[in-house]
Amino acid sequence: MSINYEETANKIKLLAHPERLRILDAIRRESECVCHLIALLNKPQPYVSQQLSLLRKAGIIEDEKDGLNVYYRLADREIANWLDDILGEVVDEQPEMSQHKKLVTCPCPKCETEAEVMVEPMFAQ
């Protein structure tokens, strides 16, 4: 069981990229749809799709299609562990501190639901 340095280096190489790290951090709790990630990175859609493609082809993430939308999630627990090591454990944030706040304008079904949940209390009082 000796180490394959080439293979290991290639895997890490894909993690050593700021936007890809941002993507991986975003999906490591639960899967997120591409439109989320586009809003989060604030980059052109083809750019985001390219990064997703690299990660997918390397077996780091997996996609799940739902109509027009595509959701991405980490491929396995090993990747999740690597991310925990590199980015720190996932912290459960307060709603008002949530990174999702800036994604509320995303038009995907999931976001619209979340937006309602967050907006309703404001009109309730």
Added chain:
Amino acid sequence: MSINYEETANKIKLLAHPERLRILDAIRRESECVCHLIALLNKPQPYVSQQLSLLRKAGIIEDEKDGLNVYYRLADREIANWLDDILGEVVDEQPEMSQHKKLVTCPCPKCETEAEVMVEPMFAQ
């Protein structure tokens, strides 16, 4: 305490390289001299020195000079932990399985000592 993805990516980038991983793996138990690493990688001396220079300038490894020889070691425990995560924990090997076997021809003082230690029992019986 939000994550700086650029900085994190830059740190990992230097680890995402097969020869540098090999170097780091070699020095993570204890410091090793450059001539060791040249023998281990089987690469030209300037090549190895360049990789060491990159790692040194990034604060990943530290050097310790002893006459003509230079020994390198990991800079801190955080790096060691990253390596444990990426390469697995250090396994204490049997002498006959040791990676050091192939380094015995290295001319540095440390190696000559190790060579004696290994050779003597063969003549003792």
Added chain:
DNA sequence: CTATTATATTCAATTTTTTGCATATTGTCA
């Protein structure tokens, strides 16, 4: 079928990294 929306692919230009090689530096010994 056509239009639209979400996402993917392709490809070339740019930028960065890697590598090879010549040369420089530094310490030691005679």
Added chain:
DNA sequence: TGACAATATGCAAAAAATTGAATATAATAG
């Protein structure tokens, strides 16, 4: 001092990664 041995540095060529932008595909609604 001069010669040698171990290591470092500088620089250019080659290779690889990144990015931007045009275009393609696929699902859905009408």
